[in-house]
Every structure is written in C-alpha cells, then in structure tokens.
Amino acid sequence: GAVVSQHPSWVICKSGTSVKIECRSLDFQATTMFWYRQFPKQSLMLMATSNEGSKATYEQGVEKDKFLINHASLTLSTLTVTSAHPEDSSFYICSTNRGPIYNEQFFGPGTRLTVL
Amino acid sequence: AQSVTQLDSHVSVSEGTPVLLRCNYSSSYSPSLFWYVQHPNKGLQLLLKYTSAATLVKGINGFEAEFKKSETSFHLTKPSAHMSDAAEYFCVVSVTGNQFYFGTGTSLTVIP
Numbered sequence: 001g002a003v004v005s006q007h008p009s010w011v012i013c014k015s016g017t018s019v020k021i022e023c024r025s026l027d028f029q030a031t032t033m034f035w036y037r038q039f040p041k042q043s044l045m046l047m048a049t050s051n052e053g054s055k056a057t058y059e060q061g062v063e064k065d066k067f068l069i070n071h072a073s074l075t076l077s078t079l080t081v082t083s084a085h086p087e088d089s090s091f092y093i094c095s096t097n098r099g100p101i102y103n104e105q106f107f108g109p110g111t112r113l114t115v116l
Numbered sequence: 117a118q119s120v121t122q123l124d125s126h127v128s129v130s131e132g133t134p135v136l137l138r139c140n141y142s143s144s145y146s147p148s149l150f151w152y153v154q155h156p157n158k159g160l161q162l163l164l165k166y167t168s169a170a171t172l173v174k175g176i177n178g179f180e181a182e183f184k185k186s187e188t189s190f191h192l193t194k195p196s197a198h199m200s201d202a203a204e205y206f207c208v209v210s211v212t213g214n215q216f217y218f219g220t221g222t223s224l225t226v227i228p
Contacts, residue, residue: 023187031213043219093160103213104165105213105216109158109159110158110159
C-alpha cells in the first residue's frame with residue numbers, strides 16, 4: 001500500500017481566518033491526490049482532484065476560491081480553507097492512488113477543522 | 117455510471133453473533149469494490165477489496181465479503197461480532213483509481 005499523512009490532525013480557528021491542511025505521500029510519488037470532506041455521521045464527499053503541477057479539478061458546487069488546492073510537488077498537496085466560517089467545520093480527508101490503473105486509493109488519517 | 121447503495125444506515129448486533137452489512141452496486145464496467153471501516157474521529161481503514169480475482173474476499177479482523185455479479189451485491193460479513201467492531205462502515209465502488217464512489221455508510225453497534 002501507500003502511506004499518507006495529514007497535518008494537522010485537528011485545528012481550531014476563529015471565523016475569518018485561513019487554515020492550511022497538508023497531505024503528504026510518504027513512500028511514493030503521488031501525481032494525483034484527492035480531497036474529501038465528511039460531515040458528522042455522513043459519507044465522504046469528493047471536493048477536488050489535484051494533479052501535480054497543474055490546477056485542481058473541483059467537483060460541482062465546491063467553491064474553488066474558498067478551498068484553495070496546491071499540489072506543487074509529488075509528495076505534497078495542500079488545502080487552504082480561506083476566510084473560514086463555522087459552516088466550514090468538518091473532517092477533511094485526502095487520498096492518493098498509484099495511478100488510475102491500480103484502481104485503489106490510500107487515505108490519510110483526516111484533519112478535523114473546527115471554526116469558532 | 118457507478119454508484120453504491122448501502123441498504124442499512126444502522127445495524128445492531130449482540131456480541132458474538134454474526135454481522136451482515138449489505139451493499140449493492142451499479143457499474144457500467146467491471147468494478148473494483150472495497151469495504152472501509154471508520155472508528156469515531158479516525159480516518160478510513162481498508163478492510164478488504166475485490167479486484168476481479170476470487171469472488172470471496174477475506175479481509176482483516178475476520179471480515180469477508182462475496183462479490184455476486186448476478187445480484188450486483190458485495191455484502192460484508194463476520195461470523196462473530198466483537199465490541200471493537202462498533203464503527204462506521206463504507207462500501208466503495210471504483211472503475212479507475214481516479215473515481216471512487218462511496219456509499220452512505222452503515223453504523224454498526226455491538227451490544228454486550
């Protein structure tokens with residue numbers, strides 16, 4: 001498998017501030033990373049797909065100016081929640097695959113964001 | 117198009133009794149199917165996966181699932197529930213590594 005880490009595991013911030021969440025692929029080079037959002041007691045919702053060196057592809061209904069994704073290297077993708085509000089409080093999970101032919105994703109442990 | 121339906125949002129079993137979590141899928145192509153478990157405030161852990169090899173798949177912690185193409189099902193079972201099995205379970209269908217479709221999840225409660 002692949003090992004994916006996220007940092008921080010939990011962040012609490014004030015409304016109006018921006019928060020950056022890091023997703024790292026620790027043991028292989030990930031050209032594609034995925035960002036999911038999970039509300040309490042609900043399933044995962046794909047927010048965007050990021051490809052190293054290019055712009056992320058956002059799912060319908062996800063504000064790209066609100067959720068900035070950067071995938072500048074093969075081992076790191078970041079999600080920045082800009083001007084966070086309480087409704088942005090959620091569990092954010094990243095994942096990666098070894099390429100589309102492998103048909104499997106490896107998930108990070110998630111980041112809990114609480115906006116006061 | 118691909119989709120997954122988890123037929124039960126909540127399942128309750130007594131400790132030591134069998135577990136059955138139901139999943140039906142829809143896929144235009146030969147799918148890969150996965151079961152993940154998520155404990156409270158934790159990330160996803162892969163229990164098992166089906167990728168067109170044996171239709172009966174054995175996973176971790178005594179779980180197994182059977183791929184039944186004729187029924188488009190991939191139900192998760194365990195002969196004897198343990199307290200530590202209480203968690204949220206997600207069934208996932210995928211055709212490529214870029215497209216993962218999650219079910220809505222089944223919350224498993226184990227009664228002592």
